[in-house]
Amino acid sequence: MIFSPSKESISSLLNLLGKLLCLLGLLFLVPAGIALFLGEVPALFDFLISLFITETIGLLFLLFFPYKQDLDYSLAFLLVALVWLILPFFSALPLWFSGHFKSFLDAFFDSMSGFTTTGLSLIRDLDYLSYSHNFFRHFIMFLGGQGIIIVALSFSQKASSYGVGLYVGEARQERILPSIISTSRFIWTVTLVYFIIGSLLLFFLGLKAGLPYKKALFHGMFLFMAGFDTGGFTPQSLNLGYYHSLSLELATLIVMLLGSLNFNLHYFLWRKNLKEILKNIETRTFFISFSLLFIFLNLTLVLNSKIPLLELFRKGLYQILTAHTGCGFSNLTVSQLKSWSEGSLVFIIIAMALGGGVGSTTGGIKLMRVGLLFKSIVAEVKTWIFPAQVKMQEKYHHLQDFLLEDRRVKLAFIVFFFYLLSYLGGAVIGVLLGYPFLPALFESTSASANVGLTLGITSPQMPVLLKLTYIIQMWTGRLEFVSVIASLGIIISLFKK
Amino acid sequence: MRRIFLLFLLILTNMLSLQAGEFIEIKELLAKPSFWDRKEVEVKAEVLDILRRKKGSWINILDGGVSLGVWVPEEVRLPQIIYLAGPEEKGDLIRIRGKFYFNNPQYLGQTMISAEGISLLKRGEKFSLEPTLKKKRALFLWALLFLITGVVYLIRNLKYARRTSKT
Numbered sequence: 066m067i068f069s070p071s072k073e074s075i076s077s078l079l080n081l082l083g084k085l086l087c088l089l090g091l092l093f094l095v096p097a098g099i100a101l102f103l104g105e106v107p108a109l110f111d112f113l114i115s116l117f118i119t120e121t122i123g124l125l126f127l128l129f130f131p132y133k134q135d136l137d138y139s140l141a142f143l144l145v146a147l148v149w150l151i152l153p154f155f156s157a158l159p160l161w162f163s164g165h166f167k168s169f170l171d172a173f174f175d176s177m178s179g180f181t182t183t184g185l186s187l188i189r190d191l192d193y194l195s196y197s198h199n200f201f202r203h204f205i206m207f208l209g210g211q212g213i214i215i216v217a218l219s220f221s222q223k224a225s226s227y228g229v230g231l232y233v234g235e236a237r238q239e240r241i242l243p244s245i246i247s248t249s250r251f252i253w254t255v256t257l258v259y260f261i262i263g264s265l266l267l268f269f270l271g272l273k274a275g276l277p278y279k280k281a282l283f284h285g286m287f288l289f290m291a292g293f294d295t296g297g298f299t300p301q302s303l304n305l306g307y308y309h310s311l312s313l314e315l316a317t318l319i320v321m322l323l324g325s326l327n328f329n330l331h332y333f334l335w336r337k338n339l340k341e342i343l344k345n346i347e348t349r350t351f352f353i354s355f356s357l358l359f360i361f362l363n364l365t366l367v368l369n370s371k372i373p374l375l376e377l378f379r380k381g382l383y384q385i386l387t388a389h390t391g392c393g394f395s396n397l398t399v400s401q402l403k404s405w406s407e408g409s410l411v412f413i414i415i416a417m418a419l420g421g422g423v424g425s426t427t428g429g430i431k432l433m434r435v436g437l438l439f440k441s442i443v444a445e446v447k448t449w450i451f452p453a454q455v456k457m458q459e460k461y462h463h464l465q466d467f468l469l470e471d472r473r474v475k476l477a478f479i480v481f482f483f484y485l486l487s488y489l490g491g492a493v494i495g496v497l498l499g500y501p502f503l504p505a506l507f508e509s510t511s512a513s514a515n516v517g518l519t520l521g522i523t524s525p526q527m528p529v530l531l532k533l534t535y536i537i538q539m540w541t542g543r544l545e546f547v548s549v550i551a552s553l554g555i556i557i558s559l560f561k562k
Numbered sequence: 563m564r565r566i567f568l569l570f571l572l573i574l575t576n577m578l579s580l581q582a583g584e585f586i587e588i589k590e591l592l593a594k595p596s597f598w599d600r601k602e603v604e605v606k607a608e609v610l611d612i613l614r615r616k617k618g619s620w621i622n623i624l625d626g627g628v629s630l631g632v633w634v635p636e637e638v639r640l641p642q643i644i645y646l647a648g649p650e651e652k653g654d655l656i657r658i659r660g661k662f663y664f665n666n667p668q669y670l671g672q673t674m675i676s677a678e679g680i681s682l683l684k685r686g687e688k689f690s691l692e693p694t695l696k697k698k699r700a701l702f703l704w705a706l707l708f709l710i711t712g713v714v715y716l717i718r719n720l721k722y723a724r725r726t727s728k729t
Contacts, residue, residue: 105649110701112694117704124711128718162697192610192624275620295564301610301622302622303629306672308611309620376671398673400592401665 070140073133078144082138082151083126088117089152093159096204100197108195111162119155142551146543149540149548153177163198164539165189167525170532175202179261179537180209180424181543184297184393185508185535186518187525191302196283199300201289209296209543210324210426211256229310236343255331256293267313274310280395288313288394290440294426297393297517311379312398318386325390325421326328326432346461347422350436351389358416359385365408384518388416391427393517403520407503410520414507418488419515428515428542430484433463434477441474483546487513487538494534495522513538585657588625595664595673603662603675606683608653609643621677624653632658634670634677638708645686654685 070078078376097112099105132298136144153176161172171187178185179202188194194202268285276284284300291298301307305314321365326334330348333341342348372380381397395402402410420429444459451457459469467473491509496502500522507521521534541549585606589596607623607630617637624647636642647653660677663669 104691106691107693107697110697114701114704116699117701117708121704121708121711123717124708128711128715190627191647192629192647276611280611287606301629302624302627303622303631306620306631307611307629309669309672311629311670355605372665372671373667376665376667379670399591400595401673404595406662 068142068492069253069447069561070137070143070555071134074136074140076130077132077134077136078140078147079126079130080132081144081558082147083123083130085148085152086123086126086155086357088124089155090116092204092208093119094157096197096201099200100195103196104193105197108159108163108197112158112197113361114162114203117157118158120130122155133451139555142548146544146548146552149544153180153205154179156201159198159201160188163192163194165194165198170529172526174532174536176205177539179203179205179296179298180515181515181539182206182210182294182296182428182533183512183539183543184291185371185512185519185523185539187523189525191300191350195214198289200283202298203287203296203300204295205293206298206432207290210296211252218453225268229473241402241481251332252328255328255335259293259323260289260319263293263323266316267320270310270313271308272282274308274313274409276308278347288317289320292317292326292392295321295324295390295392295428295515296426297387299394303398305394306398313385314379317392317394318383321390321392321394325427327422327424329424330422341464344462346436346440346463350439351421354416354432354435355385355389358389358412362409362412365406365412369406369409378402384413385416386517388413388518389419390421391417391429391514391516393511395518399519399521402518403504410503413518414510417514418484418509418512420514428513430481430514434481436461437469437474437477438481441468444469480547481544484513484542487542487546491534491538498531508535509538513542515539515542568629588623588628588630590641591630592628592673593674598662599664601662602659602678603659604659605675606655606657608647608655608686609645610647610653611650612643612646623656623658623681630675632675632677636681638677638680640680641682643682645687645688649689650691652686652689656683657681658684660710673696 066547079531085353093116097109097116100109100112153398154173156179157169157172157176160166160175162168165188165190166172166175166186174185174187177183184206264285266285266289268281270306271281271284272278274281279488287298287300299305299307305315305317308314325363327345327347330342359381362385363377366377366381380397384402386392387394405413417559418429419435420431421427440459440461440534444457447459449455458467461469488506488510491513492502492506495505495509500508504520504522507520510516512523522531566705584604586598586603586609588605591603591605599657605623605625607625610622610624610629613620618638618681619640620631620638621632621634623630639658643654645651645654653719657680658677659679660675662675664673665671666674666676
């Protein structure tokens with residue numbers, strides 16, 4: 066039996082969508098304020114026009130679709146899927162008005178890339194972009210990384226019955242505190258404290274690198290927002306190479322590592338409970354996968370070119386971490402990355418595909434699932450080795466000890482399968498459009514796992530079909546397929562009615 | 563005699579080729595990095611930024627939407643740069659002569675030019691920061707629409723509030 070929603074609940078869903086549009090409209094005031102402060106008048110106009118358009122449409126939703134009843138769990142998934150399409154659509158407006166995009170689709174691509182913390186970009190003349198527009202690109206990355214729903218729930222005073230559905234629909238499986246609202250607020254508190262410390266650190270390093278005060282201040286904020294939310298947008302086209310600073314590169318590594326941690330682990334970190342971090346299945350999986358990939362990548366680099374040790378460490382460490390955490394910052398030019406051997410690129414692809422912690426801002430399959438699948442393989446192999454009489458029960462630790470149940474492994478495998486399908490599907494479309502397989506797979510994995518590293522395929526000149534493919538991959542990848550598939554089921558049921 | 567003639571011919575063709583393709587685009591350097599690696603090049607580009615360090619400066623340059631870092635040691639004279647390419651200004655146009663490195667081991671493998679000479683070609687300028695008439699009209703129109711929708715929404719909510727307070 067397929068669940069089919071009533072007209073009343075659809076009306077409530079559209080009403081909530083209207084409220085979120087009104088909230089987005091209000092958020093345009095932040096970059097508009099910056100534009101006003103810096104005297105960037107054309108940019109101020111872009112944000113005000115976008116604000117009025119978004120507020121008007123939001124109010125029309127509220128007028129025509131009254132809130133009649135609470136959403137049920139399944140409809141919350143549809144709302145999440147729609148929110149993650151419609152909010153990037155409206156956020157594309159100020160980007161499009163800036164005149165830095167070839168088409169509205171390109172602006173929408175960047176907006177989706179920002180919200181999903183991917184970092185792939187189709188912008189032209191990034192180095193000429195105004196500070197307020199640049200702030201907005203990083204700001205949507207920050208909002209998207211935290212979760213749009215988390216933003217909305219933080220403003221909410223009372224918990225609704227569908228709040229859990231919204232929270233889970235946004236690919237967050239775990240609560241840190243007893244209620245969803247207190248969890249949302251904890252996530253924001255952690256983020257804001259890190260934001261102040263991280264931005265200040267990057268500001269001082271920017272000054273040390275030789276940037277003037279204004280640029281150092283804004284770039285400090287931008288790099289923190291894109292790094293902590295593992296987004297990967299940068300304010301200049303040279304990426305991190307703009308600063309020619311090793312200390313700044315190292316600082317961004319720390320920021321992206323913190324961003325890739327599960328927010329539950331931040332809670333333990335804040336409570337100085339380091340034992341949990343050392344025992345946790347996610348941190349252990351990360352340590353193993355990172356070490357292996359780092360060693361293999363460096364081996365392929367050494368075998369293919371005579372590279373000094375420090376340079377090898379700088380390039381290898383940064384690329385593996387930026388790919389594994391899903392950040393997408395790079396201290397290499399696209400040409401340098403393209404010059405790497407196929408073997409090296411394969412290890413980067415694997416790191417991107419795996420991703421960071423569950424309940425963090427990263428994308429990809431995620432460490433918890435990788436750890437569970439690995440443990441289940443080990444458990445299976447043990448049953449082959451040991452006699453049938455020996456009963457073994459595999460355990461794992463994540464905040465507490467859990468038995469390795471088939472149900473959890475099955476769920477991990479389903480998500481793993483969908484990601485694999487998405488990575489390969491995008492690559493096949495790339496190949497059909499004339500790109501070689503490995504770069505097409507690299508780009509597809511980068512889009513689907515919300516990483517943002519590129520081998521140069523992503524550009525304003527790429528075919529429209531590929532732009533659409535990457536937009537869908539970024540969207541479904543960020544929501545871990547669950548909300549999108551549930552929504553498809555609901556939409557089919559509406560037609561069958 | 564034949565050797566002298568050949569040498570003369572070689573020098574002449576080299577000079578001609580240098581004159582014909584005097585400036586190399588950054589895009590070209592990055593498209594064929596192994597060909598240009600460690601070769602003397604001359605580029606013409608806008609100045610994006612100057613990052614001053616102890617023994618020289620890093621200049622980030624922009625040419626045809628592609629940017630690159632240039633290391634300028636303190637012994638190389640840097641012309642006075644006033645305008646930097648960005649949202650408010652078109653940067654000063656400079657000519658850079660130097661050696662292109664695809665992976666410079668001295669600077670942890672950065673792709674860069676190590677400058678040997680820099681001169682100013684054209685002074686940059688300030689951009690006009692006036693919004694277009696189209697934007698002004700769009701702002702007026704959407705502000706008006708927002709106002710009307712907002713008033714209608716408020717009236718409806720007030721009516722609803724009165725009705726519920728009576729009951």
